[in-house]
Amino acid sequence: MVDSKRHDGHGLSMHDESMERSYRPEIDGNMLGVDSADVERKRKMWRLRIIVLVALAAAVLAAGVLVASNLGSQGQAQSGSPLQTPAATTAPATITATPTASATAPATTVATAEPGASTTATPDLRWTSFVSASAHAQFDLPMGWTATDVPAGTASNPASGIQVKDEAGRVLAKFYHGAGGGVGGACGPGTYKQTELDKAATSLTGQWVTTSQARFSFRVLDQTAQGGGIGYQIGLVDKSSGEVRDSCLMYSFVAGAPKGTLSFATSDAQAPGSRTFSTMAEATQYMQTPEYQKLKRMITSLQLTQ
Known part of the structure; x- marks a missing residue:
């Protein structure tokens, strides 16, 4: 190959x-x-x-x-x-x-x-809780104000009393709980227009509170036409005493409480020398003041311990 x-x-x-x-x-x-x-x-x-x-x-x-x-x-x-x-x-x-x-x-x-x-x-240091052993009651108390147990009622009509004063020593509110007589007073020649400027619920408990329709109320009587200014009351009322109608008098109390009549207000009835406002505008503006706010909280915080 x-x-x-x-x-x-x-x-x-x-x-x-x-x-x-x-x-x-x-x-x-x-x-x-x-x-x-x-x-x-x-x-x-x-x-x-x-x-x-x-x-x-x-x-x-x-x-x-x-x-x-x-x-x-x-x-x-x-x-x-x-x-x-x-x-x-x-x-x-x-x-x-x-x-x-x-x-x-x-x-x-x-x-x-x-x-x-x-x-x-x-806790709010601007407030304290006042407790009365004798009156079987307690409520919030603003700093600077004082609350003191005071005699109330009689031997035949026992009751408990507390007096509240502000920093200046003025008596701003009174507490009363016990047996009491009827209410009354002398009216003038006519009636005055009554107005409720504020209202609120209370801290009170019990069937009697519901039955009486207890509430907080700020009411005024316009007496300016007669030269008397604007009278007012701030406190607890019920469906009867708190009825808003033209009248010559106002009352602030709750009937049917455990020991009888209960009152916690600036005054329980209209009386000569009571504090007044000059005008309705002044009365309305008062609700914005610290004094009114303190009164409202103190009164609405009331509780009965017995």
Whole structure:
């Protein structure tokens, strides 16, 4: 068997030699009449050209393989990039941790609510609670005011009494609870217009409170036409004594209390020398004063302990 890759003495393989023979007729034809040495020289140049062309073809082929290899590597790198995206799945771990951290907020919220609770529990130092063992009564007393048990009633009509004074020593309210006689008084030639400027519920409890319809009331009698000014009473009334109607007198008491009649007011009946306002506007404005606000809280806070 003939070796197809056998080389002749010029370093060409049989394949290269066949290529040479394919072109040799042309070369030989062109070389007729030319010196044999010159023909040999041209043959060598032709062979050299073939060798160069083969080398160039091999170089181009190698370059193509290299480019293809590089493109394949880049394609793998690019196709590998999406495979690295799962590393971003570590973000959900951070997101999952965030709610855990925010879960401490309610604890903070509860903690901030505690000062509010302690503030609510802190007693109002502007007020004290007055308790009378003899009168079996208690009520809120503003700072600077004094409450004192005082004699009330008679041996045949026992009762309990308390007197409340302001910082200046003026008697602002009286408490009375016990047996009592009827009410009355002398009226003038006519009646006066009565108006209730304010009312509120009380802290008193019991069926008798509901039955009597006891309430806090601020009422006035307009006596200006007769030169008497605006008379007023601030205290506890019931459905009878607190009826708002034109009259010459006003009363502030509650009938049907456990020990009889109960009164806690600036005065229990209209009397000469009682304090008055000059005008209705002055009476209305009085409700905005600290003195009135203190009187209202004190009277409405009354509770009977027996």
